[in-house]
Amino acid sequence: MGRASHLQIVSMNPRPDASCNYSAYYECVTISKASGFSQEWCISTNGSCSTVYPGVWEWSLPVTTVKGKAFKKIIGGWDPNPGNPTTLTISEKKKVKKSKGKVKYEGTLSACSTTYGCVYLPLPIGIITE
Numbered sequence: 001m002g003r004a005s006h007l008q009i010v011s012m013n014p015r016p017d018a019s020c021n022y023s024a025y026y027e028c029v030t031i032s033k034a035s036g037f038s039q040e041w042c043i044s045t046n047g048s049c050s051t052v053y054p055g056v057w058e059w060s061l062p063v064t065t066v067k068g069k070a071f072k073k074i075i076g077g078w079d080p081n082p083g084n085p086t087t088l089t090i091s092e093k094k095k096v097k098k099s100k101g102k103v104k105y106e107g108t109l110s111a112c113s114t115t116y117g118c119v120y121l122p123l124p125i126g127i128i129t130e
Contacts, residue, residue, distance in 0.1 A: 007119045009111055012040035012049045012085065019101050020126055028103055028126035029090060031074070036091030043084050043111055043119060055115050057084045061107040063127065074127060076107050084111075090127065099129045 011027070020028030029037040042049035043057050061076025073094045078086050090107060099105075103126035112118040 006045060007043050007053055007116065008045070008047055009109060009119050009123055010042050010044045010047055010049055012042065019128065020103070024124065025103065025106070025126035026109075026123045028128060030128040030130055031090055031092060032130045033092045033095045036089050038087055038089045040085050040087050041109070041111075042086070043113075049085055052084045053116075055084070055113040056082045057086070057111045057113050058082045059086055059088070059109075059111050061088060061090070061109050061125070063090075063105055063107045065105055066103060071105055074105055074107075074129075076109075090125070092129070096129045101128060103128055105129070 031037050043053045044051060045053055059078040059081050063071050063074045065071050073092060073096050075091060075093050077089045080086055105127040107125045107127060109123040109125060110118055
């Protein structure tokens with residue numbers, strides 16, 4: 001399956017975080033066990049979710065430590081999945097130690113279609129825990 005290079009993963013409402021290193025991350029989010037983070041995403045050709053690209057899109061957000069080790073206590077869920085647009089929710093499955101304002105975890109967002117291939121970019125999201 002090839003890369004769908006003309007397509008873009010687009011956030012419908014990016015949320016800048018002052019503590020984020022934007023050369024390393026698309027954006028950063030702050031979560032806690034009590035409060036997750038939700039955001040709408042879509043696949044588009046023009047950078048806007050007003051016109052979404054057709055097809056069945058499966059979304060994923062594997063979470064790792066910043067050193068690249070898989071981390072299962074933070075999860076990314078999608079509703080609907082498959083879907084376009086869809087809403088990503090990042091939450092703590094189990095309580096995670098506070099990261100004191102630093103990015104300690106990252107999720108790498110991607111979307112794949114059996115028809116059009118995968119859109120990766122990559123889109124790393126920095127995750128701060130409180």
